Amino acid sequence: MTTPDALNDFIDAAARALDLPVEPAWKPAIRANLEVTLRLAALVGSFALPDEAEPAPVFVA
Amino acid sequence: MSGSTTDTALASAVEIAGAVSSGDLTASAVVDAALMRIAAGDKAINSFTAVTADRARAKAAAIDAARAEGRPLGPLAGVPFAVKNLFDVAGLPTLAGSKINRNRPPAKRDATLIERLEAAGAVLVGALNMGEYAYDFTGENVHQGPSRNPHDPSRMTGGSSGGSGAAVAAGLVPLSLGSDTNGSIRVPASFCGLFGLKPTYGRLSRARSFPFVASLDHVGPLARSARDLALAYDAMQGYDADDPVAAQRPFEPTLAALERGTQDLRIAVAGGYFRRSAFPEAIAAVDRVAAALGAAREIEVPEAARARAAAYVITTAEGASLHLDRLRTRAREFDPAVRDRLISGAMVPAALVSRAQKFRRWYRDQMLALFADVDAIVAPATPCPAPAIGQQTFVLDGVEQPLRANIGVHTQPISFVGLPVVAVPVPLSPLPIGVQIIAAPWREDVALRIAYALEVAGVVAAPRPGNDIGRRPAG
Numbered sequence: 001m002t003t004p005d006a007l008n009d010f011i012d013a014a015a016r017a018l019d020l021p022v023e024p025a026w027k028p029a030i031r032a033n034l035e036v037t038l039r040l041a042a043l044v045g046s047f048a049l050p051d052e053a054e055p056a057p058v059f060v061a
Numbered sequence: 062m063s064g065s066t067t068d069t070a071l072a073s074a075v076e077i078a079g080a081v082s083s084g085d086l087t088a089s090a091v092v093d094a095a096l097m098r099i100a101a102g103d104k105a106i107n108s109f110t111a112v113t114a115d116r117a118r119a120k121a122a123a124i125d126a127a128r129a130e131g132r133p134l135g136p137l138a139g140v141p142f143a144v145k146n147l148f149d150v151a152g153l154p155t156l157a158g159s160k161i162n163r164n165r166p167p168a169k170r171d172a173t174l175i176e177r178l179e180a181a182g183a184v185l186v187g188a189l190n191m192g193e194y195a196y197d198f199t200g201e202n203v204h205q206g207p208s209r210n211p212h213d214p215s216r217m218t219g220g221s222s223g224g225s226g227a228a229v230a231a232g233l234v235p236l237s238l239g240s241d242t243n244g245s246i247r248v249p250a251s252f253c254g255l256f257g258l259k260p261t262y263g264r265l266s267r268a269r270s271f272p273f274v275a276s277l278d279h280v281g282p283l284a285r286s287a288r289d290l291a292l293a294y295d296a297m298q299g300y301d302a303d304d305p306v307a308a309q310r311p312f313e314p315t316l317a318a319l320e321r322g323t324q325d326l327r328i329a330v331a332g333g334y335f336r337r338s339a340f341p342e343a344i345a346a347v348d349r350v351a352a353a354l355g356a357a358r359e360i361e362v363p364e365a366a367r368a369r370a371a372a373y374v375i376t377t378a379e380g381a382s383l384h385l386d387r388l389r390t391r392a393r394e395f396d397p398a399v400r401d402r403l404i405s406g407a408m409v410p411a412a413l414v415s416r417a418q419k420f421r422r423w424y425r426d427q428m429l430a431l432f433a434d435v436d437a438i439v440a441p442a443t444p445c446p447a448p449a450i451g452q453q454t455f456v457l458d459g460v461e462q463p464l465r466a467n468i469g470v471h472t473q474p475i476s477f478v479g480l481p482v483v484a485v486p487v488p489l490s491p492l493p494i495g496v497q498i499i500a501a502p503w504r505e506d507v508a509l510r511i512a513y514a515l516e517v518a519g520v521v522a523a524p525r526p527g528n529d530i531g532r533r534p535a536g
Binding site: 010011014015018019020021022026029030031033034036037038040041043044045047049053054055056057060 | 409
């Protein structure tokens with residue numbers, strides 16, 4: 001998923017696997033959005049957390 | 062109230078309720094005047110998608126009859142209000158800003174917050190424009206047209222609660238409800254020059270409102286004064302079994318303590334991340350508020366950029382999950398920009414989303430630790446005043462960046478862990494801009510006290526639109 005071609009392939013495969021009707025004209029915008037999300041996810045993922053870290057799916061004070 | 066029976070355009074909810082309770086005004090006169098303002102003024106700002114005139118007149122008549130019979134009236138007696146169209150309104154399909162939802166059957170029952178406001182005497186007058194499915198910071202909507210900023214109709218209201226900002230700023234109603242997942246109350250409050258309250262996650266019931274990101278969705282009021290926010294917020298508090306994440310909190314009134322001042326509060330300014338990615342106006346507004354509060358201390362919100370990133374990842378994935386079936390069957394009926402974001406969100410690997418959820422707990426612990434030393438944190442609400450409608454990019458930190466996604470850089474790290482915030486309007490010229498007053502969980506009272514003190518000091522105020530949209534004569 002690190003090269004443009006790989007991301008395009010991923011989008012095509014994911015669309016098929018998830019049964020999402022992606023029209024060719026939509027792909028550049030979908031890819032641009034996914035690139036931003038993956039970049040931000042990498043920023044989150046690069047923060048070291050212990051194996052024991054618990055998710056917090058809903059905020060509780 | 063100045064003795065007029067109809068000049069309630071910029072009257073506060075407190076003033077209206079007082080005048081109706083004392084008999085100086087009838088609720089019917091107040092509601093008729095609001096309906097006339099909407100009919101005359103909304104064309105310019107496109108904030109309403111439905112006007113519930115018959116229902117509003119019936120409710121107002123019932124309030125007037127109650128007063129005639131000597132029955133007590135509620136604290137919001139006769140106050141007209143309107144709601145973002147993701148709240149269920151009995152008899153209307155709940156659009157949530159979409160074209161697709163126009164096919165939904167009419168809602169059978171009002172959202173809990175509408176019921177509670179009306180139980181306090183407020184009168185619903187309509188439903189408001191919003192960004193599609195709340196995945197928006199601009200207030201633009203391809204199906205309804207954009208909501209327009211009353212201070213300059215060529216500019217954005219901010220979103221996604223765009224109509225909620227425009228209708229109140231224009232003086233069509235003194236009170237509205239919005240929702241805030243990543244900033245959707247605080248951003249329109251900033252761009253439209255209003256007070257907006259995003260309460261603690263779980264504090265106000267979301268029952269019978271259309272969701273976006275379940276773990277981040279909040280609902281709350283927008284108004285032209287801190288006192289009106291507190292009045293409405295107090296009327297809406299309380300556990301609700303119809304919202305699965307509603308907190309089991311006692312009623313914790315804020316109105317009575319509003320005038321206690323800020324002397325006993327430790328208030329700090331958010332530094333680092335919150336001093337970057339901001340136009341000079343945003344920094345000037347924060348500095349003005351900080352100076353008025355004597356908040357000399359600057360604190361670092363730890364890993365705020367990662368918090369914003371994690372909120373972004375969770376939002377796109379959870380939002381895509383919500384809309385997955387509609388994306389499969391009705392993709393062409395979405396706003397194309399929303400559709401492309403949601404399809405992309407459906408493709409985000411679950412492993413990455415889980416990392417963001419794990420980071421959320423770490424960050425929550427850090428934020429709670431910060432509040433051991435401070436009672437409130439001051440930060441920008443938006444990086445800039447209202448941009449032009451249709452604007453796609455802006456220059457932030459010296460780099461041209463996409464505008465839409467970056468409007469929420471300062472709001473997202475706060476709502477990510479559910480903290481209560483009052484957005485206060487700093488009346489810069491030509492356009493206002495908001496500042497976040499962020500408090501510890503369940504301390505809405507602290508944020509409201511600070512907002513009120515700033516208002517009394519003349520540092521923050523909801524500016525009156527120069528073009529008098531809400532005061533144009535009908536016809």
